[in-house]
Amino acid sequence: MGVKLRKLRAERGMSQIALAHALGLSPSYLNQIEQNQRPLTVSVLLKLNRTLGVDIQEFSEDDEARLIAGLKEVFADAAQPVALPELQEVAAQMPALGQAVLALHRRHLEAMERIEMMSLRLGDGRSDAAAPTAMPFEVVRDFFFAHQNHFDVLDRAAEALATQAQAQGDALAHWLAQRLELRHGVRMERTEDAAHGKRSFAPERRTLQLAAELNGAQQAFQLGTQWALLEHADTIDALIRVPQLAHDTAARKLARMGLANYFAGALLLPYGPFLAAAESLRYDIELLEQRFGVGFETVCHRLSTLQRPGAPGVPFFFVRVDRAGNISKRQSATHFHFSRTGGTCPLWNVYEAFGQPGRILAQLANMPDGRRYLWVARSIARSQGGYGSPRRTFSIGLGCDVRHAGRLVYAQGLDLQTPEAATPIGMGCKVCERDRCPQRAFPYVGRALEVDENQSRFTPYGFPH
Structure with a gap:
């Protein structure tokens, strides 16, 4: 924390004496903080926030x-x-x-x-x-991660639009369709043609086709996405005008779509009412589904975005994986790291969820660095057609640091105080140093492999100590 404080002071062009005076501290005490000889306490952080307008999250250990x-x-x-x-x-x-x-x-x-x-x-x-x-989706994922999966300007615009819709008392999808036609001359049509997908916009004809099988919430999401692309195009373009996206056309297009989808999710689940409901219901996902009329994945994804300055929710990480272990979605409001090398950990409860369809599983997990997390996981299945149509099956995971676990209903019955009660998981076998894991698929590349023909181990690979 001392390094970050020195950097902050240098950016503001302040001497140690000037910053100490502004914070009401002695110069020697401030010097000790900057040299990591004293901790950066909560009271000093609050003084930094009040005096200099510094976001406390800048001093996160994440x-x-x-x-x-x-x-x-x-x-x-x-x-x-x-x-x-x-x-x-x-x-x-x-x-x-x-x-x-x-x-x-x-x-x-x-x-x-x-x-x-x-x-x-x-x-x-x-x-x-x-x-x-780097693949475009990886570039975009890093872009969202850099913003802690929260875009305040879009979130507030979506909340304001949701307030207008609620005041009219009409169904959100119907109200949005009328607004699109009045403001942008876009007429909505329902189509049975699966070739058009969920949403298909023809700019030259000003028509927006939505799949006939979409329910009300799904229609509203697609209409909200189109509204964002038309009404907030300048805002979205400003957000993606960053160096990491400057030379990758595909990544910029993906980022535009990601931000439009972000707006649509914030429209269905407006920040203030949704956060208040989440806190009052202790983040019970199923009750939030029922209250807002959306699906499990939508609720989990929205929970991972609630980091508005001054009014944050629990900082969650959100993942969606398939049976083969591929992570197709990974969003985070805080730190949680899984390796790109050698897959993820089979002891993670997002994989166990496939064996218990529809059931929510809670897991207290312990990483090799000693950090503990509460994970909630459930499998979901989708089908685009009737009988015999292929189904898409995923497991949705939502996690947070154990220090926030007491705010969640899923912590009931778990021993949050004893580190040994947590399941030891890792970032992937090739970069996980746990040498007694019976589930290990590959040896840890950070140590030499020990092979002894005179000994058969309980664990697949041995390492010299």
């Missing part, structure tokens, strides 16, 4: 934990193992250096992918193979 997790992946297969205390020191005292190392590692991986693609092209004569870089 960024440091995220950086440590990233550095562990970078150095997992280093010739000389890098101990965790060294990584913690870099993250705490030299965060800019740590971020630079991560950026270099990403560029190295991209360069290796290009070399591999060039080898393939030279080997089989294909001349149209493109050199891969």
